[in-house]
Amino acid sequence: MGNMTWDPQLYARFDTDRSRPFFDLTARIRADAPDTVVDLGCGTGALTAMLARRWPGAAVTGIDSSPDMVAAAPGDGSERLDIRHGDLRDFQPEGVDVVVSNAALQWIPEHRGLLRRWAAGLPSGAWLAWQVPGNFDAPSHALMRQLADSPRWSGRLGGVLRGGESVDDPAGYARLLVDADCTADVWETTYVHLLNGENPVLQWVRATGLRPVLDALDADAAADFEAEYAALLRDAYPAGPHGTLFPFRRVFCVGRKR
Template sequence: MRTVTWNPEVYGRYSGERSRPFVDLVSRVATEDPTRVADLGCGSGSLTAMLGERWPDASVSGFDSSPEMVAQAPTDLPGNVTVELGDIMSFDATGYDVVVSNAALQWVPSHRELIDQWADTLASGSWLAWQVPGNFDAPSHALMRSLAESAEWSERLGGVLRGPEGVDSPVAYAQRLQEHGFDVDAWETTYVHVLAGADPVLGWVRGTGLRPVLDVLGEADAPEFERQYSDLLREAYPATAAGTLFPFRRVFCVGRKR
């Protein structure tokens, strides 16, 4: 698993758009009184706070592997919420009633095996819920991969970026949980975000999918890659007077263990 450097300020520029899938995900977790709740890949914990507010009697723990993100944890988190450094790959689901992961598992190549492990570990009545981006074949990501694999960049960027195989379909995820004795609710949603400003799609991916490229190239060469990439994005996502339309597909899976 490649280590990715996160910039909380860049990631947070579209916090409103990024919070919608989290809300849609946890709204399907139909439990009233969990005792222990985990949020895996929680970032700064700003969304984890919602879990603490929803379940005020639960102990809610947010885990993220980025020190930069954890350092930005809000100072006014609910008293039942903690945010700390923690690696998804070493998470032990024992004793948790709800385990949530929002837009994080796509960074973990072994996440399917981890889902199996957590599903086996969780007790009857527990919930497992996650959401991952499903837009790896969209122009924003296909063009990034194509440019990275071009003659100019392939020597440095070959194999750095993930393709559509990095995540599964809702059906495949649902089948995986069913095999572990879960009742499952799985679906996909395409959010059409209206982004403002110059090169807004570039601004969006700077906070997520482009991070591995920026980490490899560094400050010296990243601007030239971004310049070439932004030209491609402007053609794929033309600006309008009302903003730039940016479709973003996401895959959801929520299950309760029987």
């Protein structure tokens, strides 16, 4: 995750659609007046600032591995909100009342082990909540992997993309929570986004799932790959009179330490 490049403006293009899962996730955190809140994989911190507004008495910290995202942090003018650059693997949960991670852990292959360590280290009564995409087997990602594995591209893109093993299923995450002596509020949701513009699904994944491919290719090769991939996406997600429907499954997990 630390080696990938991120474009804050491109990521923010679908801001309303991308932020919806964050609010659906954090609405299930029942903490009344936490002292310390940490947002892991916070991006620019725009949503982290919402946590500072929700819990005005808390010291809120956002941590992200992308210097570009952190540099774009707006800040809220207070000392209670701190957005900083760092590796999520280094986070220590001791003494933290609420830990949130929104659409970040799928980039860390060993995140299940991290979750177990965080859950074990949290104080009694603390909350651990995360959300990850569950769409790795959807056409948007399956077609990307198939193209990357094709004879033209496999030499340069072999092993760059991960598949469905990137995240666990809801039952697997629920098991992780209960094994760590936490309550388990786990569910999945498929959002159907209505996207507009030219090649809208390509534009969506260009900011997220396509990043490893774009980082592995030079500009000319990346443009060629995108052109081939866009054609496949147009067939898989045909445009209708009102835009392009893009189903997107996500997995949500909220636990409280007993």
